[in-house]
């Protein structure tokens with residue numbers, strides 16, 4: 001059964017105290033849960049958070065399902081989110097995503113067999129001037145070529 005660490009519980013408590021409206025604490029709390037649950041949020045996590053925050057599950061689901069930064073299924077240790085919106089697509093973003101999928105022998109949205117990588121195609125990440133780009137966990141990798149993207153991913157893999 002999912003449970004936050006003591007630090008995690010304190011984090012949520014502080015977030016609840018920080019805002020006038022308890023609902024404002026949902027996003028940071030979901031981030032914390034996702035981090036402690038290996039990169040995604042399960043139904044069990046939502047139920048847990050609902051109890052911890054004393055908020056209806058439906059309200060947490062509303063936020064969780066709306067924002068794409070919350071993963072609704074397990075992801076690899078490196079979650080590679082390749083932007084395929086207009087600026088990135090015009091600069092090779094779709095081909096970049098295909099190249100990375102091929103290199104890791106994984107389909108978009110699936111976890112590689114070794115559990116290390118998930119490649120997702122995502123909408124604009126707000127860094128259009130550095131297209132094509134992608135986000136890997138919390139890091140932005142920009143002005144990419146297929147070669148530089150794989151090189152940087154190998155480097156990040158070595159840090160796991």
Ligand code: FES
Pocket residue numbers: 083084085086087088089123124125126127128129131133
């Ligand atoms: S279109 Fe890719 S970051 Fe905006």
